[in-house]
Amino acid sequence: MEQVTLSEVQSAIEIELAQFLERQSQYLTSIAPELSSVAQSLSAFLLDGGKRLRPLFAYSGFIGAGGKTSSEVIRAMASLELLQACALIHDDLMDGSDTRRGKPSIHRHFESLHKSAQMQGFASRYGQAAAVLLGDLALVWSDQMLNSSGLSSDELLSVLPVHDEMRVELMAGQFLDVHEQTQKSTSVRRSLNIARFKSGKYTIQRPLHIGSAIAITDKKLRTHIDELYSNYGLPLGEAFQLRDDILGTFGNSQLTGKPTEDDLREGKHTVLIATTFERATQIELGELDRYFGKIDLNSDGIEKLQTIITATGARAYVEDLIEKLTSNALKALKDDEIADNGASLLKELAQLVTRRSK
Amino acid sequence: MEQVTLSEVQSAIEIELAQFLERQSQYLTSIAPELSSVAQSLSAFLLDGGKRLRPLFAYSGFIGAGGKTSSEVIRAMASLELLQACALIHDDLMDGSDTRRGKPSIHRHFESLHKSAQMQGFASRYGQAAAVLLGDLALVWSDQMLNSSGLSSDELLSVLPVHDEMRVELMAGQFLDVHEQTQKSTSVRRSLNIARFKSGKYTIQRPLHIGSAIAITDKKLRTHIDELYSNYGLPLGEAFQLRDDILGTFGNSQLTGKPTEDDLREGKHTVLIATTFERATQIELGELDRYFGKIDLNSDGIEKLQTIITATGARAYVEDLIEKLTSNALKALKDDEIADNGASLLKELAQLVTRRSK
Numbered sequence: 018m019e020q021v022t023l024s025e026v027q028s029a030i031e032i033e034l035a036q037f038l039e040r041q042s043q044y045l046t047s048i049a050p051e052l053s054s055v056a057q058s059l060s061a062f063l064l065d066g067g068k069r070l071r072p073l074f075a076y077s078g079f080i081g082a083g084g085k086t087s088s089e090v091i092r093a094m095a096s097l098e099l100l101q102a103c104a105l106i107h108d109d110l111m112d113g114s115d116t117r118r119g120k121p122s123i124h125r126h127f128e129s130l131h132k133s134a135q136m137q138g139f140a141s142r143y144g145q146a147a148a149v150l151l152g153d154l155a156l157v158w159s160d161q162m163l164n165s166s167g168l169s170s171d172e173l174l175s176v177l178p179v180h181d182e183m184r185v186e187l188m189a190g191q192f193l194d195v196h197e198q199t200q201k202s203t204s205v206r207r208s209l210n211i212a213r214f215k216s217g218k219y220t221i222q223r224p225l226h227i228g229s230a231i232a233i234t235d236k237k238l239r240t241h242i243d244e245l246y247s248n249y250g251l252p253l254g255e256a257f258q259l260r261d262d263i264l265g266t267f268g269n270s271q272l273t274g275k276p277t278e279d280d281l282r283e284g285k286h287t288v289l290i291a292t293t294f295e296r297a298t299q300i301e302l303g304e305l306d307r308y309f310g311k312i313d314l315n316s317d318g319i320e321k322l323q324t325i326i327t328a329t330g331a332r333a334y335v336e337d338l339i340e341k342l343t344s345n346a347l348k349a350l351k352d353d354e355i356a357d358n359g360a361s362l363l364k365e366l367a368q369l370v371t372r373r374s375k
Numbered sequence: 376m377e378q379v380t381l382s383e384v385q386s387a388i389e390i391e392l393a394q395f396l397e398r399q400s401q402y403l404t405s406i407a408p409e410l411s412s413v414a415q416s417l418s419a420f421l422l423d424g425g426k427r428l429r430p431l432f433a434y435s436g437f438i439g440a441g442g443k444t445s446s447e448v449i450r451a452m453a454s455l456e457l458l459q460a461c462a463l464i465h466d467d468l469m470d471g472s473d474t475r476r477g478k479p480s481i482h483r484h485f486e487s488l489h490k491s492a493q494m495q496g497f498a499s500r501y502g503q504a505a506a507v508l509l510g511d512l513a514l515v516w517s518d519q520m521l522n523s524s525g526l527s528s529d530e531l532l533s534v535l536p537v538h539d540e541m542r543v544e545l546m547a548g549q550f551l552d553v554h555e556q557t558q559k560s561t562s563v564r565r566s567l568n569i570a571r572f573k574s575g576k577y578t579i580q581r582p583l584h585i586g587s588a589i590a591i592t593d594k595k596l597r598t599h600i601d602e603l604y605s606n607y608g609l610p611l612g613e614a615f616q617l618r619d620d621i622l623g624t625f626g627n628s629q630l631t632g633k634p635t636e637d638d639l640r641e642g643k644h645t646v647l648i649a650t651t652f653e654r655a656t657q658i659e660l661g662e663l664d665r666y667f668g669k670i671d672l673n674s675d676g677i678e679k680l681q682t683i684i685t686a687t688g689a690r691a692y693v694e695d696l697i698e699k700l701t702s703n704a705l706k707a708l709k710d711d712e713i714a715d716n717g718a719s720l721l722k723e724l725a726q727l728v729t730r731r732s733k
Contacts, residue, residue, distance in 0.1 A: 041543075048547050049568065051554050055547075107511065111504040136557035137642075146469040146553045149507060153465065154546040156514060161539040170532055181519040185399075188512040189406050189413075195504045196409050199494035210407065284495075 020358060021086060023073060023365055030072050033088070033095040034063055037162050058126055059151055059158075063102055066118050066274075068373075071097035071224045073366060074250075078228025081359020082242050089167035090231060093176070096166065097224060099159030104187060106152040110145060111195060112283065118274040124148035168231065175234040176227055183223035190214030198284065203291035209255065212288060216261075217254030221370075225250050241354055248349035249363065256342035257370040259335050262287035264374070267323060267332070272375040278319045284310020289326065289335050296329040343371045378716065379444060381431060381723055388430050391446070391453040392421055395520050416484055417509055417516075421460055424476050424632075428728065429455035429582045432608075435724060436586025439717020440600050447525035448589060451534070454524065455582060457517030462545060464510040468503060469553060470641065476632035482506035526589065533592035534585055541581035548572030556642065561649035567613065570646060574619075575612030579728075583608050599712055606707035607721065614700035615728040617693050620645035622732070625681060625690070630733040636677045642668020647684065647693050654687040701729045 042056035072094040079090060108114075109122035116122060121129065128144030130136075136143065163180065164173065193211045200207075225246035233239040264273055265280035266289060280287060290309070297305060304325055308318040326332050346367055350360045400414035430452040437448060466472075467480035474480060479487065486502030488494075494501065521538065522531065551569045558565075583604035591597040622631055623638035624647060638645060648667070655663060662683055666676040684690050704725055708718045 044543075045547060048544075048572070049551055051551055052547055055550055103511070107507050111500075111507055113500070131557060137559055138557050142469075142471070143553065143557055147550070149465050149469055149510075150546055150550045150553065152507075153461070153510070153514065154543070154550075156511065157539065157542040157546060160518065161543065164535045164539055170528055174528055174531070177522045181515065181522055184515040185402075185512065185519065186406075188508055188515060189403060189410055192413055192505070192508045192512075193407055193409055195501070195508065199489060199496050199501055201495055214406070 023362060023369075026073060026076050026091070027069050029088070029091045030069050030095045030098070031064070033092045034098055037092075037095070037158075038063060041158060041161075054127075054130060055147075055151060055154065058123060058147075059102070059155060062106070062117075062123065062151075063098060063155075065120070067098065067101070068369075069095075069098060070366075070370065071101055071220060073362075074221050074224035075228040077359055077362035077366060078225030078246055079232045079359075080228070080362060081225075081246075081355040082229040082232035082239065083356050084228065084232030092166035093163050093168050093172075093231065094224075094228070096159045096162035097227075099155050099162055100184065100187075103152045103156040103159065104191065106148055106155060108191070110148040110152070112279075114275070114279065116275060120274075122148075123151050171234045172231045175236070176230045179223060179226045179230045183219060183227070186214055186223065187219040190219060197286045200286065203286045203294045205288055205291040205295060208286055208288040208291045212255045212258035213251060216258035217251040219254075220257060221254040222247050222250030245349045245352050245355060249346045249367075252342040253346035253367055253370065256339045256346070259288055259339050259342070260371050260373065262289040263332065263335060263339075266290075266326060269374065274375070278314055278316075281309060281319060281322050282312065282314045288338075289331055292331040292334055293326045293329050296331055296334075297325065301325050301329065339371055343367055381720060381727075384431060384434050384449070385427050387446070387449045388427050388453045388456070389422070391450045392456055395450075395453070395516075396421060399516060399519075412485075412488060413505075413509060413512065416481060416505075417460070417513060420464070420475075420481065420509075421456060421513075423478070425456065425459070426727075426731075427453075427456060428724075429459055429578060431720075431724060432579050432582035433586040435717055435720035436583030436604055437590045437717075438586070438720060439583075439604075439713040440587040440590035440597065441714050442586065442590030451521050451524035451526050451530075451589065452582075452586070454517045454520035455585075457513050457520060458542065458545075461510045461514040461517065462549065464506055464513060466549070468506040468510070470637075472633070472637065474633060478632075480506075481509050529592045530589045533594070534588045537581060537584045537588045541577060541585070544572055544581065545577040548577060555644045558644065561644045561652045563646055563649040563653060566644055566646040566649045570613045570616035571609060574616035575609040577612075578615060579612040580605050580608030599710075603707045603710050603712060607704045607725075610700040611704035611725055611728065614697045614704070617646055617697050617700070618729050618731065620647040621690065621693060624648075624684060627732065632733070636672055636674075639667060639677060639680050640670065640672045646696075647689055650689040650692055651684045651687050654689055654692075655683065659683050659687065697729055701725055 038060045042060055045052040045056045075094040075097060076091070084090065105117060106123045109117055110124050114122050115125050124144035124147065127147035128140045131140035131143040168176070190211060194215060197207060197211055226243055229239045229242050229246060233242070262280070265285070265287065266277070268277055270277045294305065304321060308314060308322050311318070347364065350363055396418040400418055403410040403414045433452040433455060434449070442448065463475060464481045467475055468482050472480050473483055482502035482505065485505035486498045489498035489501040526534070548569060552573060555565060555569055584601055587597045587600050587604060591600070620638070623643070623645065624635070626635055628635045652663065662679055666672060666680050669676070705722065708721055
């Protein structure tokens with residue numbers, strides 16, 4: 018089973034997730050029937066798409082470090098999707114986003130449930146509370162799925178510290194991102210640091226380290242491969258985030274499942290925007306001031322902003338940066354320490370995360 | 376060190392928490408100086424009081440199951456305070472509570488930071504996002520503190536499933552509580568079930584099971600003591616919650632650190648209130664309808680509600696129920712399986728949680 022493709026791994030991840038969610042949903046509704054809405058919404062959220070990037074990176078890191086596929090390992094990797102669900106549910110709540118993958122976000126969904134059942138109190142407050150708790154539950158479930166995956170004691174004890182570190186970095190990155198949006202001026206340096214934590218570390222480097230920690234439980238023996246994974250993961254993660262920024266401004270909302278204008282209306286300090294501000298003329302700065310981050314931004318304003326971002330050369334600069342970061346990342350894969358089948362999965366993933374349109 | 380008192384354990388817990396927070400705060404600020412507000416607020420929140428009930432129950436459960444004190448064990452138990460911090464921070468956010476232990480709640484604190492630093496955007500949104508993320512971080516830290524406590528592999532692997540189950544039950548209980556407040560009618564049965572999950576299981580039964588799982592790593596060998604702990608923990612946890620309900624309605628806000636009227640203004644469906652509704656006369660129902668759960672409730676209304684709750688006999692009924700549940704709980708301690716020094720700590724704790732005034 019060593020020559021598996023990414024899509025085969027993806028299917029295996031889906032199956033493990035579905036089984037875990039089925040079992041947990043049954044358990045929840047056995048506590049109280051009122052919990053069926055929680056079980057149903059979380060299952061629908063988890064099983065309705067998603068690229069499964071973090072499990073795929075963890076799996077590829079595992080194979081690259083000489084690991085042999087097993088359903089226990091797939092289960093352990095799949096748990097990262099539950100952590101990601103927590104991040105997304107809480108993110109949508111914090112951003113006040115109405116949709117996720119073209120469907121209502123969790124807080125909006127529970128707001129609707131409140132309204133349609135004509136419950137007591139404020140629908141928006143119920144939606145908010147549900148999103149807080151469903152995110153928390155997803156985080157706890159991710160731990161439970163990892164801990165009960167069937168990894169051997171050595172494997173589990175080896176992976177826990179990496180897993181904990183990754184989650185602290187995730188929350189730190191999330192806070193820095195929230196905090197950045199409260200700053201009066203943009204900064205390419207600060208935005209790149211956030212991209213490093215939110216994506217470089219959380220999405221790619223740490224999942225790879227999780228993979229190597231399961232394949233090689235003696236920490237000293239994986240020092241070199243972990244370094245290679247950092248050299249690959251950090252630049253690629255930044256490239257991934259930069260692609261996200263471009264999709265958040267120029268993407269097709271039909272494909273991304275998110276309104277294109279969200280980043281512009283929110284006034285999100287992405288690297289793309291920080292670069293635009295750095296390069297804008299006085300006249301362009303005036304236009305940016307007029308449209309960027311304005312709640313009532315309309316399609317006219319969006320088009321004006323898109324034109325400026327392109328005209329300053331910021332878009333081309335970011336595209337170029339994506340290319341450079343990706344090519345740097347790929348260099349790390351040339352080292353013999355990474356098993357061939359792992360390296361080829363990682364090459365494929367690098368294309369996938371930097372050339373995507375959703 | 377076997378004859379330690381509860382207050383000695385409490386001091387040891389404080390020391391472990393302070394050390395962990397000191398180390399983690401340094402790490403956070405090394406990532407980015409912007410994270411110092413996160414580190415400071417979480418440390419202040421954690422180290423500013425709190426009864427440390429869950430660690431104390433876990434410790435007593437450990438001693439009762441024949442465990443020998445060590446700083447590793449204290450550290451593992453202390454991690455439960457970080458989980459509780461997550462629950463409280465998210466709870467205050469969901470309830471929109473302004474204060475916690477007489478100080479601003481986390482979302483209010485970050486709202487103030489936003490205002491005083493004249494940051495961009497909405498202060499309330501920044502406060503909300505910070506509370507979501509600080510709660511998440513506290514949850515992740517609790518895991519990290521447990522995993523890195525220095526417990527032996529066997530002890531850690533034994534405790535993880537119990538710990539995971541406890542956290543799922545906590546989130547389930549929290550959701551049921553939120554959901555209950557959206558119901559048009561009150562129900563003593565439903566409110567008791569919520570008390571069972573939020574307090575019976577999360578605050579007492581599971582911490583005791585965490586203690587026994589560390590002391591006796593072979594699951595079969597702790598079946599009997601775990602049963603005894605359930606027989607003690609579930610009724611006592613309900614009694615604990617009922618005491619909370621009474622303090623939330625009749626308590627001295629100087630001692631509780633929370634405005635007395637919060638439960639009444641929110642219209643919280645506690646067992647006390649559900650009992651009041653069951654026993655109220657038509658005239659009293661009219662008064663309840665007029666004052667209970669009203670945002671503009673003033674001191675006059677509070678007094679009227681307190682009078683009704685007492686007049687219906689609901690308060691005396693709940694006090695009586697607390698007595699009965701506590702005496703049931705104490706019966707379980709008579710079994711020889713529980714080590715004497717553990718049983719005496721558990722007796723003391725039973726008094727502490729049911730007779731407290733804060």
